[in-house]
Amino acid sequence: MSFLERLLKDPVRFARLKRWFYVGLAVVAVAEIALPLVFDAGHPHFSFERFPAWGSIYGLVSCVAIIVVSKLIGKAWLMRREDHYDS
């Protein structure tokens, strides 16, 4: 059994992995807010980039928007059976 397989198959280890993922996200978001206050982060191009944790928020919003909007367009219009062009 490889390292990766142990990590994914063992529920205890998998739960630990999940926890580290959330901790990591929290660290990233906090770093994004805190580090520009401590160090000079340079001048952003747009005012909305000054919003605290802008990258993290926009990432989550983008991801959800892409999935939801694409699925809606797909279900309503674009998705067809695989033999659409064969029949």
Next chain:
Amino acid sequence: MTPGWIHPGLVLILGAWLLPLLRGRIKRAAMILLPVAALVLCLVSTPGTHGVVHVLGLDLVFGRVDATSLVFACVFALIACVGMVFALHVEDDSQHIAALTYAGSALGVTFAGDLLTLYVFWEVMAIASTLIIWQRRQPSAIAAGFRYLLVHVVGGLALLAGIVIHWTQTGSLAFGDMGAFSGGLAWSLILVAFLLNAAVPPLGAWLPDAYAEAPVTGAVFMTAFTTKSAVYALIRGFPGTELLVWLGAFMAVYGVVYAVLENDARRLLAYHIISQVGYMVCGVGIGTQLAINGATAHAFAHILYKALLFMGAGAVLQTTGLRKLSEMGGLYKTMPKTLGLYMVGAFAISAVPLFSGFVSKSMVVSAAGETHRAGVFLMLTLASAGTFLHTGLKLPYYMFFGKESDRPQDRRGKEPPANMLVAMALAAVACILIGVFPGLLYRHLPNPVDYVPYTLQHVTGTVGLLGFTALGFFLLLKHLDPAPTISLDTDWFYRRGAAVFVKWIQTPLARLESGTVGEVCEFVIRRPVLGTAHLLRRFDSFVVDSLLVGIGRSIQSSSQVLKTAASGHAQHYGLLMAAGFLALLVLALLA
């Protein structure tokens, strides 16, 4: 040709024909040495105008060597090397010849200094890439190849028409910035041809259609040349064209939307080519020094990581025979090396810090920021999240992890042959090198670079964007399960629309045919022709025939007279002679 400069593209195009003559190890050495030789020739090329050929009063420039053409040529030659290593195990000369010709003609496009040379190599590229698709030798690939060829023939004709009009109007074939002719017919036609090859919607549906059908090894070449040579042509001809900014930004999002719906692994990656080329097209449209540098750098980085991703998906296809995400899963156990190398490509395309996409994509996004285009900036950033969502999360999740479907032993997957892994490793090393040492790439860009990718804000912002994209992915995972469907794209118009159109037009067309066209035919062609024929027949039967009959009759009667005279009795002849003699005597006496 100027002495001292050898066209790297011609080395590939002509050298490819050596392969059928060689066997075994020598052949494999030649397969590697040809693209390596082309790469070396690119590296030692000195800027300037080389290879000027005078034909029919025209100056054809085969070697316009400057920073822009060199950086594109180098990456084209580099990926040809990687692609040939990846294809080393394939025992099919025709595939290698097509691939090398394709790579060579892409180099030809890159070094072309005039529009005619550009056009010739442009068309060779279309034909060679069609041949690559057909090498898969399956009905679906043959059909996709024909569609691909027809679309590119249309693009090629638009280019030719544009060139001819431009030539007539200006008297020059030089290939430079077309900005001065903006809005004209020649400008539009050439732009349309370039946009078609860059797979800009609605002209880009050929790309996922064809690339998913190409052979495993051939697809690696396909990902590199057609779209990126079009980006190069756009940089040369259309920098700063406002239309391109919006087309590019739209394209970046468009590819991401289709990737959500896609079930075929290589089609998903193909839609992300469209998305990534969107950044380049957008950069060309913005047209500032930073933006052009960004488009060039992103093309360079993109060719390497996209080839790596296609090699990864191709390795899975080759060893499992599976192409649909809904049928894959659990391959991390049998293909861990492929997974690791694929993930390098996935991190590179997702612009994870320390990977190549981070240092190239951000140049275009920053250029959008510097020119205060908030909408474009937001669209490109959203597409970045989408890129990571699909290439970095969805595809590896369903391919290598996820639910393991029940599959027979031969579909469980195994690591691909060593040469394929080596090729992937080469591309992976390049992705990391560029990401860690961006100066290696920046040094060769067309404009001087004063851009620093690793700023605090950029790194934290990117990590935040990617991290929370991953969060969104895992939260919505159950909605992302790939379904066995296909998605309509603009290829519908020629795959289905054409049939609907024909059905719709059939009845009026038939009516038109039997009605107007029939009547016109009756009165303009049929009746006059029949009348003339009738007249001729009468002339024949009355005049010609009676003439012949008359001649026959008179010959017959005169021959009757002659028959009477020639009786065959000697006494008659003697009598005639005596009568004649007497008559002569009388004449002599009386005279």
